[in-house]
Amino acid sequence: MRNPAPVATGLYEKRRGVFPARIDGTFRRLKWAIMAITLAIYYGAPWLRWDRGPYAPDQAILVDLAHRRFYMFAIEIWPQEFYFVAGLLIMAGIGLFLVTSAVGRAWCGYACPQTVWTDLFQHVDRFIDGDRNAQLRLHQAPWTASKVARRLLKWSIYLVIAFWTGGAWIMYFADAPTLVREFWSGQAAPVAYGSVAVLTFTTFWLGGFMREQVCIYMCPWPRIQTAMLDEKSLIVTYKDWRGETRGSLKQAAKDPGTYGDCIDCNQCVAVCPTGIDIREGPQIGCITCALCIDACDRVMAQIGRPRGLIDYATLEDAAKEKAGCPPTPHRKLIWHPRTLVYLGIWSAIGAGLLFALGTRTHIDLAVQKDRNPPFMVLSDGSVRNAWTLKLKNMERRPRPMQVALQGLPGAVMWSDAMGRDEAGRTLAMTVPADTVLPLRVYVAAPAGTAEQAFHFVLAATDAEGGGDRTETRFDAPRDDDDTPGDHERADHERGDHEREEHAR
Ligand code: SF4
Ligand code: SF4
DSSP states (O other), rough: OOOOOOOOSSSOOOOOOOOOOOOOHHHHHHHHHHHHHHHHHHHHGGOOOOOOOOOOOOOOOEEETTTEEEEEEEEEGGGHHHHHHHHHHHHHHHHHHHHHHHHHHHIIIOOHHHHHHHHHHHHHHHHHHHHHHHHHHHHHHHOHHHHHHHHHHHHHHHHHHHHHHHHHHGGGGOOOOOOOHHHTOOOOOOHHHHHHHHHHHHHHHIIIIIIIHHIIIIIHHHHHHHHOOOTTTTTEEEEEHHOOOOHHHHHHHHSSTOOSOOOOOOHHTTTTTOOGGGGGOTTTTOOOOOHHHHHHHHHHHTTTTOOOSSEEEEHHHHHHHHHTOOOOOOOHHHHHHHHHHHHHHHHHHHHHHHHHOOOOOOOEEEEEOSSSSSOOOTTTEEEEEEEEEEEOOOSSSSSEEEEEESSSSTOEEEEEEEEGOOOOOOOEEEEEEEEEEEEEEEEEETTTOEEEEEEEEEEETTTTTEEEEEEEEEOOOOOOGOOHHHHHHHHHHHHHHHHHHHOO
């Protein structure tokens, strides 16, 4: 028998248009609320002001790339404190795990930017073209002048939203009112125009046209989430034991006892923003927005049957319910051991960051030792090492500070601004406001001093006080290096350096 000819199938399936119907209900209202809050935060946050005094920006949330600062209300993060940002990113990641563990893919269904902007664009569709059936008719209609006009109007609105979205993004990186003036007068940096152009295009394209394809094919998060879901995770579930066999009200009336509660009205499919049929079981295309629950609850109310044919449920609870047990209240399903573990980790990181923020001082000392040469033997036999100290003053006023040696008996230090004859155990200086002040420091220890660790101690000498302390290492010649040949060569090489020092 001959093998049948292979059937050619493409790897790419053409997108079927999704025209979700308008629906009202508990979850739709929740989506409205979350959409309003998230969009208000995104568009409005750069315009919030926060008084930080005369020498700092007054924008509440600002990523100040030019001055390498991140401001969030009373918090100011310097580049050296990037661990705070890293901590926040880790919290955001664990927060997503926590939300997924507690309430399934709620992030996808309610708060993900792709979901929020797609929802916004779908409302524009309904506003311009009408509800689902009108949109379907227009989609299938030939390209008449009226259809072209409607499309141009709709895409123009998309473009305005997309441009506003891209424009809002750059406001987080510069003073918003100033940037708006510069942008429209053509004086903003080219990167500002480029960023707005890129974000306008991506918002227009991803929200206006790609929509559910981003969730189903492009975004990695649904894959990660589906790997995280287990029998205790809340998902949107069609209760087939209650709904099947499907049949219309007429069929059910003719043949009582044969049909379940699902009257096969397809309302759950019609409202779905990703165009799937939840009655086929859990699937990656379901973002758990719960609009199908609203649709089905409304149908059940109309035909006088109990709500919840489609509902949030865990697989474990669904199995129990199928066996005849009453459904477990949702609030009880949220709390299970995995959720508590995530909550514990998330809270611990948050508490750690808050503690670090609350206890950090506004001055800081970093030391960098000269590596080449590690030491020099001076003409009087004493040994000298050199460092670059960085004194950080995070306050908006100059602060008097003192650097002291702790340990290293008999050693003295001096800086580029003074001679060795003025050397002592401490150095005093004023660090300008909001500055990292570099300071070259030379430390000389008596002849015979061995290699050892010691500390530089920084202290603010004003009423506010505070300080920092950093350990470093003093290098000196070792006894086993002390051969005459080495010594001579070292003396010869070091002579030039010494002469420079004495000249200084
Ligand atoms: S909305 Fe409810 S009754 Fe209608 S098809 Fe969907 S599951 Fe069945
Ligand atoms: S199946 Fe229901 S919950 Fe899932 S995406 Fe569609 S409407 Fe939302």
